[in-house]
Amino acid sequence: MCAKSNVVVAASESNAEQRSVLRAAFLAETRYCDWRLVALSADASFRRYFRLSHNGQSVLLMDSPPDSEDMDSYIKVAQYLLSAGLRAPKIYALDQINGFAIIEDFGNQTYTQLLDAGEQAEPLYQLAIDALARLHQRLDIKQIDIPRYDQGYYQDEASLFIDWYWPARTGGQISDNLRREYMAIWDQLLAQVATDNECMILRDYHVDNLMVIAGESGLNSCGLLDFQDALIGSRAYDMVSLFEDARRDVDQAMAQRLIEGYLKDFGPQQAADFHYDYNVLGAHRHIKIVGIFVRLCVRDGKSHYLDYLPRVQRLLEHSLLKPEMKPLAEWLDRNHPGFVSAPLQFDARILKGMLCETL
Numbered sequence: 001m002c003a004k005s006n007v008v009v010a011a012s013e014s015n016a017e018q019r020s021v022l023r024a025a026f027l028a029e030t031r032y033c034d035w036r037l038v039a040l041s042a043d044a045s046f047r048r049y050f051r052l053s054h055n056g057q058s059v060l061l062m063d064s065p066p067d068s069e070d071m072d073s074y075i076k077v078a079q080y081l082l083s084a085g086l087r088a089p090k091i092y093a094l095d096q097i098n099g100f101a102i103i104e105d106f107g108n109q110t111y112t113q114l115l116d117a118g119e120q121a122e123p124l125y126q127l128a129i130d131a132l133a134r135l136h137q138r139l140d141i142k143q144i145d146i147p148r149y150d151q152g153y154y155q156d157e158a159s160l161f162i163d164w165y166w167p168a169r170t171g172g173q174i175s176d177n178l179r180r181e182y183m184a185i186w187d188q189l190l191a192q193v194a195t196d197n198e199c200m201i202l203r204d205y206h207v208d209n210l211m212v213i214a215g216e217s218g219l220n221s222c223g224l225l226d227f228q229d230a231l232i233g234s235r236a237y238d239m240v241s242l243f244e245d246a247r248r249d250v251d252q253a254m255a256q257r258l259i260e261g262y263l264k265d266f267g268p269q270q271a272a273d274f275h276y277d278y279n280v281l282g283a284h285r286h287i288k289i290v291g292i293f294v295r296l297c298v299r300d301g302k303s304h305y306l307d308y309l310p311r312v313q314r315l316l317e318h319s320l321l322k323p324e325m326k327p328l329a330e331w332l333d334r335n336h337p338g339f340v341s342a343p344l345q346f347d348a349r350i351l352k353g354m355l356c357e358t359l
Contacts, residue, residue, distance in 0.1 A: 015065075019048075023063055026100040027052075030093045032059060051105065059092060064099040064228075071099050073146065074228035080144045080200065086131055087213060087223045106223035107214055111207035115248070122254050128210055128242055129258050131222045136199040136235050149201065149233030151190065158186045158284060160291025167355060168294045168346040170337060178335055185327045189280050193234055194273040202227045205238035206245050236277035237285075244282050244319075246289050246312045279322040286316035294344075298351045306344075313341040 027033045035052040040060075046068040050061040064071050075096070081088035089104035111124055147153075162174045162182055174182070202209075204226050211223035239262070243255035259278075263271050289312050296302040317340045320329040332340065 019063060019065065022098050023050075023061070023100060026093075026095045026098065027061070029095075030102060032061075032093070032102055035059075037061070052102070058105045060089070060103050060105045062101045062103055064101070066097070066099040069099060070228055071096055071101070073230070074101075076144060076146065077200070077202075077227050077230045081135070081224060081227065083143075084135055085219065086134060087216075087220060088227065089223070089225075106211045106225075109212045109214060111210040111212070112248070114212060115207060121251065122258075124207075124210075124212070125242070125250075125254065125258055126261075127212075127219075127222050128205070129239075129262055131219055131224065132205070132235070132238055132242075133262060134219060135202075141198060141200060141232050144200065146200070147231055148198070149231040149237070151187065153231065154186065154190045154284065155183060157288040158183065160295065161287040162291075164291040164294040164298065164355065165287075165344075168298075168344055168351055171346075173354070181331060181335075185331055186284070188327065189324065190284070193277050193280060196273075197235065197270065198232050199235045200230050201233045201235070201237040203229050203231065203237065203241065205241040207242075207248060234274075234277040234281060236274050237281050240278055240282040240285055244286070244315050246286075246293075246308050246315075249311070276324055279319065279324045283316065283319035283322070283325050283328065286312050286319055290316060290340075294346075294351075298348045299356055303348065309344060310341070313344070317341045 027037075032052045032054075035054040038051045038053070040049040040051060046065050048063040050063070052059050052061055062074075064074065075091065075094070078088040078091065082090070087106070089106065091101055091103050093102035095101070111128070114124065115121060162179060166174050202224065209225040209227075211225065213221050213223045239259060243250050243252070243259070263274060266274065290309060293305040293309050293312065296305040319325060320332065320340070
């Protein structure tokens with residue numbers, strides 16, 4: 001039996017120390033208090049995961065600091081996904097105030113690990129598309145209260161390119177006039193994204209956040225992770241996230257086959273709307289991510305994300321060739337110094353001094 005304790009965290013303790021004390025207090029209140037605890041690798045967020053194991057059983061401890069991560073949204077979206085017949089982790093214990101949860105452990109078979117080990121790609125990606133089709137068709141989005149992916153979100157994300165990537169490329173901040181021109185182009189492009197047939201979008205739907213659950217079949221074998229930032233938006237968005245992946249090359253012939261299979265029951269206008277959304281939101285996602293990778297390096301000291309930057313630069317450059325993206329492509333031709341895919345070199349310390357006081 002675990003001892004219960006009331007914990008007071010000293011103000012002088014570091015954030016990591018505070019989280020460690022609170023984490024131990026949370027575990028002491030659960031049946032998992034004596035289970036072996038092992039930290040799992042971290043990602044770009046402030047969230048951390050630990051595996052708890054005992055006598056051949058395992059669960060995960062999610063440490064989600066409430067000042068930087070949204071536990072409420074995680075719970076809400078997980079319940080929605082489970083109601084749709086999809087495999088979000090079940091929640092076994094919860095401290096919503098301090099941001100801790102004990103959740104189902106799907107094992108170690110992420111799509112990334114399976115693909116790296118030589119697993120055939122197309123069946124995995126087909127399973128991921130089948131899960132999206134279920135998500136898009138199964139439940140009315142009125143059943144969940146999460147925000148829409150609207151112009152406010154789009155503008156904030158598009159600005160990451162000019163706030164972080166642009167200074168890294170040019171050595172200085174963008175002028176007010178160029179900023180207005182750039183944002184106006186995005187306003188025009190995004191205003192045409194279809195608003196009918198909207199659905200929940202998970203936003204980080206890629207191979208690192210998809211798992212194959214051992215011993216399961218069909219949709220029950222497709223484990224979904226990292227969905228707490230879900231919004232209501234275009235069903236094309238998660239397809240872009242899956243097939244135009246920042247972290248690995250994806251066979252685009254396969255991607256087109258799977259997309260066309262997904263669209264087989266769409267009418268001509270619906271299919272045209274989907275392709276417009278796919279192209280515009282793809283460019284928007286890539287332009288956001290190059291800004292995020294620079295920010296992770298400069299502000300957060302996570303320089304390893306720059307290893308992925310050349311791939312996203314190439315994806316962005318390719319997306320600018322789509323007819324829908326002509327206004328932005330022409331603006332970049334006039335104002336951006338050289339090709340978007342050109343190697344990016346900058347001094348992170350100088351850039352931090354320039355940007356982190358103003359952004």
